[in-house]
Amino acid sequence: AQSVAQPEDQVNVAEGNPLTVKCTYSVSGNPYLFWYVQYPNRGLQFLLKYITGDNLVKGSYGFEAEFNKSQTSFHLKKPSALVSDSALYFCAVRDRDSGNTPLVFGKGTRLSVIA
């Protein structure tokens, strides 16, 4: 079975400070991992993904995420937060050996960047 956990419902950070949004996953084999962002009343937008290779993945809007197999984590990070980064963030996972089954999404973490 596949699952993903986002342990924080809400993350607050001051503008200019680094931010981290946490994600841990569980799959039987090796994972494909994704981060999405959702602004109010909008669909989800793709930020970045880990397929294989370098554990540090760089994505849109200055975000990056580090794949840590031993800790089964894929935390989203940004060195300097902007007020415009305030949004709802979703982590998603799929087991590479799961065939065509849908992605499993976390419950989302609301990021609030305070000026």
Added chain:
Amino acid sequence: SQTIHQWPATLVQPVGSPLSLECTVEGTSNPNLYWYRQAAGRGLQLLFYSVGIGQISSEVPQNLSASRPQDRQFILSSKKLLLSDSGFYLCAWSVRRAIYEGYTFGSGTRLTVV
């Protein structure tokens, strides 16, 4: 380039009325298609997904149904809406068999059942 269209953007319907939400994808063939519901701006609930015309997998049994009459068209329906059907409905597509790819989401439909 590929685009996904979802309409209407907002909908207010009385309890007991029917529902039809439509999603179409352009610029690709044989996509996987998905319907999600999001309640109160939080987590996503997968309702239905389809890997081909007429092939629908239901994840949550309820008074909603889905159909895929054409390759790039996915329709979410209900015969009689309940108050609990209110929410934000999202359609998404992905490349078939490219399981390393993620999803592209539509802009969503805000449904309020009154």
